[in-house]
Amino acid sequence: MTEITFGDKPTIILTENKKKRELTGDDKEKMLLYLKSTCDELKVLVKDLE
Incomplete structure (x- = not known):
């Protein structure tokens, strides 16, 4: 699973095998x-859909 937090300092945290x-x-x-x-x-x- 990938958790992404946006803001002043974007963070990306991967969860593998807990x-x-x-x-x-x-x-x-x-x-x-x-x-x-x-x-x-x-x-x-x-x-395009609009």
Whole structure:
């Protein structure tokens, strides 16, 4: 499971086998870029549906 908290300092925590770990800086940046592009794609899809 991936838990993402947005705000002043975005955090991404992965839970694997009941153990939580925070992503490293590089992995966090990659995940945030991926989420931003996914969000942008969803905005386009929603606009097309309107």
